[in-house]
Amino acid sequence: MHRFANPARFLRIARAVQPWTAAATLIAFAFGLYYALVASPIDYLQRDTVRIMYVHVPAAWLALGAYATIAVASLVSIVWRHPLADVCARAAAPIGATFTAICLITGSFWGKPTWGTWWQWDARMTSVLVLLFVYLGYMALWSAFDDRQRAARAAAILALVGAINLPIIKFSVDWWNTLHQPASVFRSGGSTIHPAMLTPLLIMALAYLLFFVTTLLMRMRAELAAQRLEVAAERRALALEGAE
Amino acid sequence: MSEFFAMGGYAAFVWTAYAAAAIGLAGLGFASWRRMRALERKADSLRAERRAERGRA
Numbered sequence: 485m486h487r488f489a490n491p492a493r494f495l496r497i498a499r500a501v502q503p504w505t506a507a508a509t510l511i512a513f514a515f516g517l518y519y520a521l522v523a524s525p526i527d528y529l530q531r532d533t534v535r536i537m538y539v540h541v542p543a544a545w546l547a548l549g550a551y552a553t554i555a556v557a558s559l560v561s562i563v564w565r566h567p568l569a570d571v572c573a574r575a576a577a578p579i580g581a582t583f584t585a586i587c588l589i590t591g592s593f594w595g596k597p598t599w600g601t602w603w604q605w606d607a608r609m610t611s612v613l614v615l616l617f618v619y620l621g622y623m624a625l626w627s628a629f630d631d632r633q634r635a636a637r638a639a640a641i642l643a644l645v646g647a648i649n650l651p652i653i654k655f656s657v658d659w660w661n662t663l664h665q666p667a668s669v670f671r672s673g674g675s676t677i678h679p680a681m682l683t684p685l686l687i688m689a690l691a692y693l694l695f696f697v698t699t700l701l702m703r704m705r706a707e708l709a710a711q712r713l714e715v716a717a718e719r720r721a722l723a724l725e726g727a728e
Numbered sequence: 729m730s731e732f733f734a735m736g737g738y739a740a741f742v743w744t745a746y747a748a749a750a751i752g753l754a755g756l757g758f759a760s761w762r763r764m765r766a767l768e769r770k771a772d773s774l775r776a777e778r779r780a781e782r783g784r785a
Contacts, residue, residue: 521746522732532736539749579756586752593745597738695753702760709767716774 491708494568498701505698512691519684527681536594538684541669542692543587547615548650550580550696554622555647558640568704570636571711573643574626575703579696581619588612599663607656608664611649618646632714 520538527534554573561569591609592602603609622642629635657666668676675682735742 526736532738532742535735535742536745539746543749578760582752582756586749589748589752590745593741593748597741695757699757699760702757702764706760706764706767709764709771712771713767713774716771716778 490567491571495705495708498705502698502701505694505701509691509694509698512687512694516684516688516691519687524684525680530598533594533597534681536590537681538688540587540590540594541685542689543583543590544612545689546692546696547580547583547587547612548653549693550576550583551615551619551643551647551650553700554580554643555650558643561636561640562644570632570640571704571707572700573640574636575700575707577619577623577626578703579699581616581623583692583696584612584616584619588616601663604663606662606664607660608653608662611653611656615649615653618642618649622646632711 516538520535524535524538526532553576557569557573557576560566561573588609595604596602622639625639625642626635629638654667656662657664669682669685677685733739733743
Protein backbone atom coordinates (compact mmCIF):
# COMPACT_ATOMS: atom_id res chain seq x y z
CA MET A 485 0.00 0.00 0.00
CA HIS A 486 2.99 2.26 0.70
CA ARG A 487 3.72 2.39 -3.03
CA PHE A 488 0.34 3.92 -3.81
CA ALA A 489 -0.01 6.05 -0.71
CA ASN A 490 2.92 8.23 -1.67
CA PRO A 491 1.77 9.29 -5.16
CA ALA A 492 -1.71 9.89 -3.77
CA ARG A 493 -0.36 12.26 -1.17
CA PHE A 494 1.84 13.91 -3.77
CA LEU A 495 -1.18 14.50 -6.03
CA ARG A 496 -3.10 16.13 -3.19
CA ILE A 497 -0.21 18.47 -2.41
CA ALA A 498 0.51 19.19 -6.11
CA ARG A 499 -3.12 20.14 -6.78
CA ALA A 500 -3.15 22.48 -3.80
CA VAL A 501 0.22 24.14 -4.47
CA GLN A 502 0.12 24.49 -8.25
CA PRO A 503 -2.30 27.46 -8.61
CA TRP A 504 -0.05 29.44 -6.26
CA THR A 505 3.21 28.63 -8.03
CA ALA A 506 1.53 29.40 -11.38
CA ALA A 507 0.33 32.79 -10.15
CA ALA A 508 3.74 33.51 -8.60
CA THR A 509 5.41 32.62 -11.92
CA LEU A 510 3.33 35.20 -13.80
CA ILE A 511 3.91 37.90 -11.18
CA ALA A 512 7.67 37.24 -11.12
CA PHE A 513 7.84 37.42 -14.93
CA ALA A 514 5.87 40.68 -14.93
CA PHE A 515 8.28 42.30 -12.47
CA GLY A 516 11.31 40.64 -14.06
CA LEU A 517 10.46 41.81 -17.59
CA TYR A 518 9.78 45.35 -16.37
CA TYR A 519 13.19 45.50 -14.69
CA ALA A 520 14.96 43.72 -17.55
CA LEU A 521 13.54 45.79 -20.41
CA VAL A 522 12.64 49.14 -18.86
CA ALA A 523 14.02 49.87 -15.41
CA SER A 524 17.62 48.68 -15.83
CA PRO A 525 20.43 50.72 -17.41
CA ILE A 526 22.30 49.88 -20.61
CA ASP A 527 25.83 48.57 -20.34
CA TYR A 528 28.57 50.98 -21.43
CA LEU A 529 30.08 48.37 -23.76
CA GLN A 530 27.19 46.03 -24.59
CA ARG A 531 24.61 48.84 -24.84
CA ASP A 532 21.08 47.36 -24.99
CA THR A 533 22.23 43.83 -25.83
CA VAL A 534 22.99 43.42 -22.12
CA ARG A 535 19.22 42.88 -21.70
CA ILE A 536 19.57 39.51 -23.46
CA MET A 537 21.51 38.38 -20.38
CA TYR A 538 18.30 38.50 -18.32
CA VAL A 539 16.70 35.69 -20.35
CA HIS A 540 19.96 33.87 -21.16
CA VAL A 541 21.65 33.43 -17.79
CA PRO A 542 18.55 32.15 -15.87
CA ALA A 543 17.97 29.67 -18.73
CA ALA A 544 21.54 28.42 -18.28
CA TRP A 545 21.17 28.14 -14.49
CA LEU A 546 17.89 26.25 -14.75
CA ALA A 547 19.23 24.03 -17.56
CA LEU A 548 21.83 22.84 -15.05
CA GLY A 549 19.31 22.86 -12.18
CA ALA A 550 16.84 20.67 -14.07
CA TYR A 551 19.62 18.23 -14.89
CA ALA A 552 20.74 18.16 -11.25
CA THR A 553 17.11 17.39 -10.34
CA ILE A 554 17.09 14.47 -12.78
CA ALA A 555 20.44 13.18 -11.48
CA VAL A 556 19.34 13.29 -7.82
CA ALA A 557 15.95 11.73 -8.63
CA SER A 558 17.72 8.99 -10.61
CA LEU A 559 19.99 8.24 -7.66
CA VAL A 560 16.96 8.07 -5.34
CA SER A 561 15.25 5.81 -7.86
CA ILE A 562 18.19 3.39 -8.03
CA VAL A 563 18.97 3.32 -4.30
CA TRP A 564 15.54 3.58 -2.62
CA ARG A 565 13.21 2.75 -5.52
CA HIS A 566 10.92 5.57 -4.50
CA PRO A 567 7.96 5.44 -6.92
CA LEU A 568 7.90 9.22 -7.43
CA ALA A 569 11.60 9.56 -8.23
CA ASP A 570 11.29 8.17 -11.79
CA VAL A 571 8.18 10.25 -12.38
CA CYS A 572 10.04 13.38 -11.29
CA ALA A 573 13.14 12.60 -13.38
CA ARG A 574 11.16 11.90 -16.54
CA ALA A 575 8.97 14.99 -16.07
CA ALA A 576 11.96 17.31 -15.62
CA ALA A 577 13.73 16.32 -18.86
CA PRO A 578 11.65 18.23 -21.47
CA ILE A 579 11.76 21.33 -19.24
CA GLY A 580 15.54 21.13 -18.94
CA ALA A 581 15.88 20.57 -22.69
CA THR A 582 13.78 23.68 -23.33
CA PHE A 583 15.91 25.77 -20.95
CA THR A 584 19.05 24.51 -22.71
CA ALA A 585 17.68 25.36 -26.16
CA ILE A 586 16.66 28.85 -24.96
CA CYS A 587 20.13 29.31 -23.46
CA LEU A 588 21.82 28.41 -26.76
CA ILE A 589 19.52 30.52 -28.95
CA THR A 590 19.56 33.66 -26.78
CA GLY A 591 23.34 33.28 -26.35
CA SER A 592 23.70 33.21 -30.10
CA PHE A 593 21.68 36.41 -30.50
CA TRP A 594 23.90 38.05 -27.90
CA GLY A 595 27.13 36.73 -29.41
CA LYS A 596 26.52 38.05 -32.91
CA PRO A 597 26.41 41.79 -32.03
CA THR A 598 28.88 41.49 -29.12
CA TRP A 599 31.50 38.99 -30.28
CA GLY A 600 30.79 39.19 -34.01
CA THR A 601 29.87 35.49 -34.25
CA TRP A 602 26.75 33.39 -33.76
CA TRP A 603 28.70 30.39 -32.58
CA GLN A 604 32.15 29.30 -31.51
CA TRP A 605 33.23 25.76 -30.67
CA ASP A 606 34.62 26.85 -27.33
CA ALA A 607 34.39 24.67 -24.22
CA ARG A 608 31.38 26.44 -22.66
CA MET A 609 29.20 26.43 -25.76
CA THR A 610 30.17 22.93 -26.83
CA SER A 611 29.52 21.45 -23.37
CA VAL A 612 26.08 23.13 -23.23
CA LEU A 613 25.30 21.74 -26.69
CA VAL A 614 26.31 18.31 -25.36
CA LEU A 615 23.88 18.87 -22.45
CA LEU A 616 21.07 19.41 -24.98
CA PHE A 617 21.96 16.12 -26.70
CA VAL A 618 22.10 14.31 -23.34
CA TYR A 619 18.59 15.61 -22.57
CA LEU A 620 17.30 14.44 -25.98
CA GLY A 621 19.01 11.05 -25.60
CA TYR A 622 17.57 10.67 -22.10
CA MET A 623 14.05 11.40 -23.36
CA ALA A 624 14.48 9.02 -26.32
CA LEU A 625 15.71 6.25 -24.00
CA TRP A 626 12.57 6.55 -21.85
CA SER A 627 10.34 5.96 -24.85
CA ALA A 628 12.53 3.18 -26.28
CA PHE A 629 11.31 0.56 -23.75
CA ASP A 630 7.83 -0.91 -23.46
CA ASP A 631 8.47 -1.94 -19.88
CA ARG A 632 8.40 1.07 -17.57
CA GLN A 633 10.66 -0.45 -14.90
CA ARG A 634 13.39 -1.26 -17.40
CA ALA A 635 13.10 2.14 -19.05
CA ALA A 636 13.39 3.82 -15.64
CA ARG A 637 16.51 1.81 -14.77
CA ALA A 638 18.26 2.49 -18.10
CA ALA A 639 17.32 6.17 -18.06
CA ALA A 640 18.56 6.58 -14.47
CA ILE A 641 21.95 5.10 -15.36
CA LEU A 642 22.25 7.40 -18.40
CA ALA A 643 21.27 10.39 -16.24
CA LEU A 644 23.96 9.61 -13.66
CA VAL A 645 26.67 9.08 -16.28
CA GLY A 646 25.62 12.32 -18.00
CA ALA A 647 25.93 14.23 -14.72
CA ILE A 648 29.70 14.38 -15.32
CA ASN A 649 28.87 17.12 -17.83
CA LEU A 650 27.58 19.49 -15.10
CA PRO A 651 30.96 20.37 -13.50
CA ILE A 652 32.47 20.47 -16.99
CA ILE A 653 29.94 23.14 -18.01
CA LYS A 654 30.33 25.09 -14.78
CA PHE A 655 34.14 25.16 -14.78
CA SER A 656 34.68 25.15 -18.58
CA VAL A 657 35.29 28.91 -18.46
CA ASP A 658 38.07 28.42 -15.88
CA TRP A 659 39.69 25.25 -17.19
CA TRP A 660 39.87 26.28 -20.83
CA ASN A 661 40.49 29.50 -22.67
CA THR A 662 36.93 30.20 -23.78
CA LEU A 663 35.36 33.02 -25.75
CA HIS A 664 32.55 32.85 -23.18
CA GLN A 665 33.24 35.07 -20.16
CA PRO A 666 33.84 33.52 -16.72
CA ALA A 667 31.26 33.52 -13.92
CA SER A 668 30.29 36.90 -12.48
CA VAL A 669 27.54 35.95 -9.98
CA PHE A 670 28.37 32.55 -8.43
CA ARG A 671 32.12 33.02 -8.02
CA SER A 672 34.54 33.02 -5.11
CA GLY A 673 34.87 36.59 -3.87
CA GLY A 674 31.23 37.42 -4.59
CA SER A 675 29.24 38.84 -7.47
CA THR A 676 30.83 41.49 -9.67
CA ILE A 677 27.57 42.70 -11.25
CA HIS A 678 26.22 46.11 -10.30
CA PRO A 679 22.97 45.91 -8.25
CA ALA A 680 21.08 47.74 -11.02
CA MET A 681 21.71 44.72 -13.25
CA LEU A 682 21.79 42.04 -10.56
CA THR A 683 18.22 42.88 -9.47
CA PRO A 684 16.53 42.13 -12.83
CA LEU A 685 18.74 39.07 -13.24
CA LEU A 686 17.72 37.58 -9.89
CA ILE A 687 14.01 38.36 -10.39
CA MET A 688 14.10 36.68 -13.80
CA ALA A 689 15.94 33.72 -12.25
CA LEU A 690 13.19 33.45 -9.64
CA ALA A 691 10.56 33.56 -12.42
CA TYR A 692 12.36 30.77 -14.32
CA LEU A 693 12.60 28.71 -11.11
CA LEU A 694 8.88 29.13 -10.38
CA PHE A 695 8.10 28.20 -13.99
CA PHE A 696 10.23 25.07 -13.54
CA VAL A 697 8.39 24.05 -10.36
CA THR A 698 4.93 24.69 -11.85
CA THR A 699 5.65 22.84 -15.09
CA LEU A 700 7.35 19.99 -13.23
CA LEU A 701 4.23 19.52 -11.10
CA MET A 702 1.98 19.51 -14.20
CA ARG A 703 4.19 17.00 -16.01
CA MET A 704 4.42 14.75 -12.93
CA ARG A 705 0.62 14.77 -12.62
CA ALA A 706 0.34 13.86 -16.32
CA GLU A 707 2.86 11.07 -15.85
CA LEU A 708 0.97 9.63 -12.86
CA ALA A 709 -2.31 9.75 -14.82
CA ALA A 710 -0.60 7.95 -17.72
CA GLN A 711 0.59 5.27 -15.28
CA ARG A 712 -2.96 4.81 -13.93
CA LEU A 713 -4.21 4.39 -17.52
CA GLU A 714 -1.50 1.83 -18.25
CA VAL A 715 -2.38 -0.21 -15.16
CA ALA A 716 -6.07 -0.08 -16.10
CA ALA A 717 -5.29 -1.26 -19.65
CA GLU A 718 -3.21 -4.15 -18.31
CA ARG A 719 -5.96 -5.12 -15.87
CA ARG A 720 -8.48 -5.08 -18.69
CA ALA A 721 -6.27 -7.27 -20.86
CA LEU A 722 -5.87 -9.77 -18.01
CA ALA A 723 -9.63 -9.81 -17.40
CA LEU A 724 -10.28 -10.55 -21.08
CA GLU A 725 -7.74 -13.38 -21.00
CA GLY A 726 -9.40 -14.81 -17.91
CA ALA A 727 -12.84 -14.66 -19.52
CA GLU A 728 -11.75 -16.72 -22.53
CA MET B 729 8.01 54.48 -26.99
CA SER B 730 9.65 53.89 -30.38
CA GLU B 731 12.97 54.42 -28.61
CA PHE B 732 12.06 51.53 -26.32
CA PHE B 733 11.36 49.22 -29.27
CA ALA B 734 14.51 50.32 -31.09
CA MET B 735 16.72 49.02 -28.23
CA GLY B 736 19.52 51.39 -29.21
CA GLY B 737 19.74 49.83 -32.67
CA TYR B 738 19.88 46.26 -31.36
CA ALA B 739 16.13 45.61 -31.71
CA ALA B 740 16.56 42.58 -34.00
CA PHE B 741 18.85 40.82 -31.52
CA VAL B 742 17.16 41.76 -28.26
CA TRP B 743 13.59 41.11 -29.38
CA THR B 744 14.42 37.87 -31.20
CA ALA B 745 16.13 36.55 -28.06
CA TYR B 746 13.16 37.52 -25.89
CA ALA B 747 10.71 36.05 -28.43
CA ALA B 748 12.64 32.75 -28.49
CA ALA B 749 12.54 32.53 -24.69
CA ALA B 750 8.84 33.48 -24.55
CA ILE B 751 7.80 31.02 -27.25
CA GLY B 752 9.84 28.24 -25.66
CA LEU B 753 8.50 28.72 -22.14
CA ALA B 754 4.88 29.52 -23.06
CA GLY B 755 4.77 26.66 -25.57
CA LEU B 756 6.13 24.12 -23.09
CA GLY B 757 3.91 25.38 -20.27
CA PHE B 758 0.78 25.24 -22.40
CA ALA B 759 1.61 21.81 -23.86
CA SER B 760 2.32 20.42 -20.38
CA TRP B 761 -0.97 21.81 -19.04
CA ARG B 762 -2.97 20.36 -21.95
CA ARG B 763 -1.34 16.94 -21.63
CA MET B 764 -1.99 16.90 -17.88
CA ARG B 765 -5.65 17.86 -18.32
CA ALA B 766 -6.26 15.28 -21.07
CA LEU B 767 -4.62 12.39 -19.22
CA GLU B 768 -6.19 13.20 -15.85
CA ARG B 769 -9.67 13.45 -17.41
CA LYS B 770 -9.18 10.12 -19.16
CA ALA B 771 -7.92 8.43 -16.00
CA ASP B 772 -10.75 9.90 -13.90
CA SER B 773 -13.48 8.85 -16.35
CA LEU B 774 -12.00 5.35 -16.48
CA ARG B 775 -12.09 5.14 -12.70
CA ALA B 776 -15.72 6.32 -12.64
CA GLU B 777 -16.57 3.72 -15.29
CA ARG B 778 -14.97 0.93 -13.25
CA ARG B 779 -16.80 2.04 -10.15
CA ALA B 780 -20.10 1.96 -12.06
CA GLU B 781 -19.32 -1.52 -13.40
CA ARG B 782 -18.52 -2.74 -9.92
CA GLY B 783 -21.78 -1.22 -8.67
CA ARG B 784 -23.75 -3.20 -11.26
CA ALA B 785 -21.95 -6.47 -10.45
